[in-house]
Amino acid sequence: MNIVVLGAGAVGGYFGAKLAKAGYSVQFLVRKNRYEQLRERGLQIESVHGNFTIQPQLILSTFDIEVPQLVIVALKNYHLQAALPQISALVRNGAIVLPLLNGVQHMNILLDAYGSSSVLGGTCYIETTLNPMGDIIHTSSLQHVVFGQIGDGISESFLSQVEDAFRKSTVQVTASSSIMIEMWKKYLFLCTFSAITATTRQPIGVVRADPVTLHFLEDLIAESVSVANANGIELPEHIQELLMQQFLAVPASMTSSLHRDLEKGLRLEIDSIQGAMIEMGRTYGIPTPSLAAVFALLHPYKDGLPS
Ligand SMILES: NC(=O)C1=CN([C@@H]2O[C@H](COP(=O)(O)OP(=O)(O)OC[C@H]3O[C@@H](n4cnc5c(N)ncnc54)[C@H](OP(=O)(O)O)[C@@H]3O)[C@@H](O)[C@H]2O)C=CC1
Ligand SMILES: CC(C)(CO)C(=O)C(=O)O
Known part of the structure; x- marks a missing residue:
């Protein structure tokens, strides 16, 4: 081939x-x-x-x-x-x-x-x-x-x-x-994982160790899953718990490509990741305040380091 x-x-x-x-x-x-x-x-x-x-x-x-x-x-x-x-x-x-x-x-x-x-x-x-x-x-x-x-x-x-x-x-x-469902499962993981690691500038281990930050991650997951459900994606039952299990299972040192790009001062994919989720939420009338907060906090860095 x-x-x-x-x-x-x-x-x-x-x-x-x-x-x-x-x-x-x-x-x-x-x-x-x-x-x-x-x-x-x-x-x-x-x-x-x-x-x-x-x-x-x-x-x-x-x-x-x-x-x-x-x-x-x-x-x-x-x-x-x-x-x-x-x-x-x-x-x-x-x-x-x-x-x-x-x-x-x-x-x-x-x-x-x-x-x-x-x-x-x-x-x-x-x-x-x-x-x-x-x-x-x-x-x-x-x-x-x-x-x-x-x-x-x-x-x-x-x-x-x-x-x-x-x-x-x-x-x-x-x-x-059922690849579209698999893509959505990855999207839900990535959207929330990259949101929390980029805004905290920390790998997942630090997030897991802080109950306040972990609670915010749960909010991000809940909002994103609501958007996926509104889109008619047939997600597994208990998807929120499954996602949280994934977050608890990955190595403590793991972080996202979004976080790494932010640290390197590169352009960020926030329009197509968090931005797209927020936009779909708007279309279906699903409130996404936590995702919107992440989007706003990362926005100055969207095109690289602000001058
Ligand atoms: N890195 C990771 O760990 C993961 C990333 N992803 C996703 O994978 C995708 C790719 O990410 P990643 O590999 O990290 O990004 P990189 O920036 O490392 O690689 C993207 C490459 O695309 C090249 N490119 C852009 N436009 C063109 C073009 N017209 N023709 C040829 N080459 C082009 C860039 O080349 P140039 O040097 O010319 O700019 C660059 O080398 C993203 O959507 C990311 O979210 C998914 C899972 C994990
Ligand atoms: C979450 C992770 C590392 C999984 O592949 C990823 O896709 C990314 O950071 O872009």
Whole structure:
């Protein structure tokens, strides 16, 4: 299977490198700066599962790709719109898109543009970041991809190939027959986890140890679950308790990509994560005061460090 990774950052770089190391043909469609960086240093992974480096196949233009079969989209949400012409070119050549972005809003954009016979649902659980040299630092043992089709337009054999590819790359993979529910479960976890870790500037262990902060996290969860229910998402019974169990089970040192981006002074994905949840709440008449407080407190940092 020919795989294209669009966005060779913390997530795309990690999963792409694992697939390439497993012997798959992986082309990384990148922009100029990342091209230079990766050409010089190679794609270096520093991981709790073991360090390795690959010499990635780098491309700057979709013209250099012959027969793409799977396109893993691992961009930040705020870069998706500008990348649509590249994705369109790949889909026109027969590729199926597997987005690994956080949130759910991007699914409307991709499905409206390409339809469910060219777009899979997908999400991932991983904690990776780029160091100043552009190497990928994988800081906890999580490395899980969940994917599935939205309708029935993608063949079972293609789905099996995707599953096999991740499995052979020694990444945990789950092929789901209810991917939108899985994406919402991840969205609920991420929206609240990133809200609490970014606003406190602390990993989850500090949040868990403080009853006042933990109570605020419960409020964030309750609001987000109400929004999901209003959207008609068929969540498991007791989802709030399940989410809280997840928060209690993850390593105390774990934090969110949003918190890490905030610390690095990078742009924040708050529009597509907390902002989108608040917006859906408004549509359905669900009050979201705690999410709105988080959104307002992070807003000065949305485009990077305020000057
Ligand atoms: N990091 C994490 O732990 C996790 C992140 N996620 C989600 O995954 C998504 C990706 O996040 P992450 O990997 O951390 O982000 P990064 O910023 O590390 O990587 C995104 C990459 O996309 C590249 N890019 C942007 N636009 C284009 C384009 N048009 N063509 C080619 N490359 C492009 C950027 O390259 P350039 O250098 O050119 O700017 C950058 O390398 C986000 O939605 C995030 O929320 C999900 C789970 C965990
Ligand atoms: C919560 C976590 C680490 C899980 O993968 C994540 O998705 C993120 O921080 O972006």
